[in-house]
Amino acid sequence: MTAQLFSKAVLDWYEQYGRKNLPWQQQISPYRVWVSEIMLQQTQVTTVIPYFERFMQRFPDVFSLSTAKQDEVLHLWTGLGYYARGRNLHACAKTIVNEYNGLFPHSVEQLSELPGIGRSTAAAIASISMGIHAPILDGNVKRVLTRCFAVPGWPGDGQVQKRLWSLAEELTPNHSSRQYTQAMMDLGATLCTRSKPACGICPLQPQCLGLKTGNPTQFPNSKPKKAKPEKHTILIMISNPAGEYFLQQRPQQGIWGGLWSFPEGTDRQAARLMVQRLLPGTEALEQELPPFRHTFSHYHLHIQPVVFRLQRHLATVQETDNPNHCWYNPVSPDNIGLAAPVKMLLQQQSTEEYP
């Protein structure tokens, strides 16, 4: 089939059935599209929507974002995951303001150089918000293309990825860039879904080679799986008589980078030593909370929370050891980023103490 036939079928379908009411499709601007694209990386639309609304309310433009504190950016990112996205977003806003006079560059190449913006995200921003001809290759497009052309292999593989980019370039029309980009995403998100695709009403049904194989959901071929390691940690929940909890800011790199979390220990004795190192001379009542398991992309984490209730409040925190600590009050919380399990535990504790 010709590229024109493909893009016409896709564009005609979009005109009639595409999504046009998503929050970032209103008052379209490079800023709004950029924020939405970053949030949507590896994250489903329904999850993103409330985060996007809150973010736009607080940071309506790139200038307000560029002067924000990182803590406040990560606060609005709490629960969304992949926190490097939030840190990169913040850094990118500073670059746009300081080096581009607050205006996003109008080329895929320049956009790709900005932190957190790769080839596909750059193309999405360029095509949707600027009408620039630029092929994208996100999860939706990968699914549509691997099915329509029965492309074998896992899309993460280099050779497969190369072929998919080449297909995407070949099929993307020189006109209607915004509509075509949005159309491919919509097709993948609403019809050509991971399971139970609606092939019966798909505009590409006549030429879909994946459907002709009788099992279109075999495409894209699944990622070779690998067992996730199991790790353990004790979360040390130190509380003072005021009902506040001791939190530390995690290093920028690594898991939960830049977020605030409880001190940790490998075992119960190490936890006690940690409490004494942080707050020398304190006496605390220990209370074990129910353990639970938290799953990341690449490992499982068994979490054992232990509350250390201080009998008297000591203000002698070892400043040299812990320059980044705070006493967090769940009743009047600070605008800082919290790891999801930390947020859950804090909420759980505060609702138990003040039912």
Add this chain to the structure above:
DNA sequence: AAGTCGGGGAT
């Protein structure tokens, strides 16, 4: 090329 980065929705 493989590993690192989250959390939640769908199944």
Add this chain to the structure above:
DNA sequence: ATCCCAGACTT
């Protein structure tokens, strides 16, 4: 329980 989602970045 597993899989995967509008991926980018580091090693």
